[in-house]
Amino acid sequence: MDKKKIVMGAAIVAFSMMLSSFGFYFWQMVYSPNFLVEQDPKPLMIKTGSTFKDVQNTLYDRRYVNDLVSFSFLSKMMDYDELVKPGLYLIEPGMTNMQVIRMLRAGDQTEVNVTFNNARLLSDLPEKLTRNLEMTELQLAEWLLNDSIQSAYGFDSLSFIGMFIPNTYKMFWNIKPEDLLNRLKKEHDKFWTDERLQKAEQLGLTTNEVSVLASIVQAETIKSDERPIVAGVYLNRLKRGYPLQADPTLVFAAQDFAIKRVLNKHKQIDSPYNTYKYQGLPPGPINMPSITSIDAVLNYTEHKYLYFCAKEDFSGYHNFARNLIDHNRNAEKYQRALNKAGLYR
Structure with a gap:
């Protein structure tokens, strides 16, 4: 056999094997x-x-x-x-x-959950919002605590926390601060449906005022089934021109969230959040109200109560009263229970 043909054949086989491999x-x-x-x-x-x-x-x-x-x-x-x-x-x-x-x-990303609730102050939000995101707390805080940005969304530094409706939202991990705030503003606007807006109008309140009252109701009771009743008390007081006299607003005014017992000295604090000293609603929410709390205001229970006081059994529920005499009796029982438990501040 021709030597050239043998070499050529071997080369073809080798090339075929290489090509196949x-x-x-x-x-x-x-x-x-x-x-x-x-x-x-x-x-x-x-x-x-x-x-x-x-x-x-x-x-x-x-x-x-x-x-x-x-x-x-x-x-x-x-x-x-x-x-x-x-x-x-x-x-x-x-x-x-x-x-x-x-x-x-x-760029087919998987979305992450952004969940937030239970914020007392606007400054608490960056940590909660960025927990599952690429952006840092500082990066978001630069936007969140900026007066001009707050104003652009229709709020100020006192009311801005009311723009954030506590819930779980799906977002991309690398979302930018501006896009995050735009998204949450859209969620705020979506939350305030025509039905909710109509109920707020019937109460004679703006959406911000509803959030303020809802934050007070939320601070007053952890019992969701009791919140519409508490909301009714405050709405009754507002209608009659009575000061709200809400203890949680004094805690907020003092900026001491360790206070367990509101004392007379707290009632002397000169702050627009002191609802013992100043009539009407304070200028902004005292926490970030939940959906349950906001709806408790919008769907308040109609009654004639003007006062309420924590029950002496520390169950978290309250005794309600139509007049000051009955309220003072309830308050006295609760004060005795506090003294017996050794809670003096």
């Missing part, structure tokens, strides 16, 4: 599982400003990927190395290079 490797690179093989689903966080090298390091260091070389090669073929998008992505066990690259290239 490369084809098989390419098929594996595209379609074979390469992520979290035999592991649980895992979120991948790509920070704002990350480069492709940062992504590679994260995948390797945190053991997301079995074969980093194949991922990197295919990423460059698909131009992902030039199209890195920040965000939080959920990597499922057994995902292929192709699946992951397509997801990352498209």
Whole structure:
């Protein structure tokens, strides 16, 4: 046999084998599982400003990927190395290079839950809002505590906490402070439906005033079934021109949230939040009222009570009274219970 033909044949066979091997490797690179093989689903966080090298390091260091070389090669073929998008992505066990690259290239993020409640002060919100987000507390605080930004949303520094309706919201992990506030303003506007707005108008209150009263009701009782009754008491007092005389507003005015027992000295504090000294509603909420508390005001219980006092059994419920004589009797029973328990401040 001609020597040249033998060499040519061998070369063809070798080339065919190489082509076959490369084809098989390419098929594996595209379609074979390469992520979290035999592991649980895992979120991948790509920070704002990350480069492709940062992504590679994260995948390797945190053991997301079995074969980093194949991922990197295919990423460059698909131009992902030039199209890195920040965000939080959920990597499922057994995902292929192709699946992951397509997801990352498209910025197909997984949303996170942003849950917040029980904030006393506006300054408490940055920590609660950023718990599951990329932005820091400081970054959000720079927006949240800015007077001009508060004004742009139709609020001021005293009322701005009322824009935030406590709930759980789905958001992208890398949302920006401005977009976060825009989203929560939309949720506020969505919450105030025509029905709620009509009920507020019937009470003669603005939405901000409803939030202020709801915050007082919330501070007065932890019992959601009692809140409409408490709201009714305060609405009765407002209609009659009586000062609210709400103890929680004195605690807020003192800015001492460790106070367990309001004393006469607290009633002397000169503050617009002192509802013993000044008639009407204070200028802003004394906490971030919940949906339950806001709806308790809008759907208050009609009655003739003008006073209430915590029950002496410390159950969290209250004794209600139509007149001062009955109220003083209830208050005396509660004061005796406080003295017996050794609660003097």
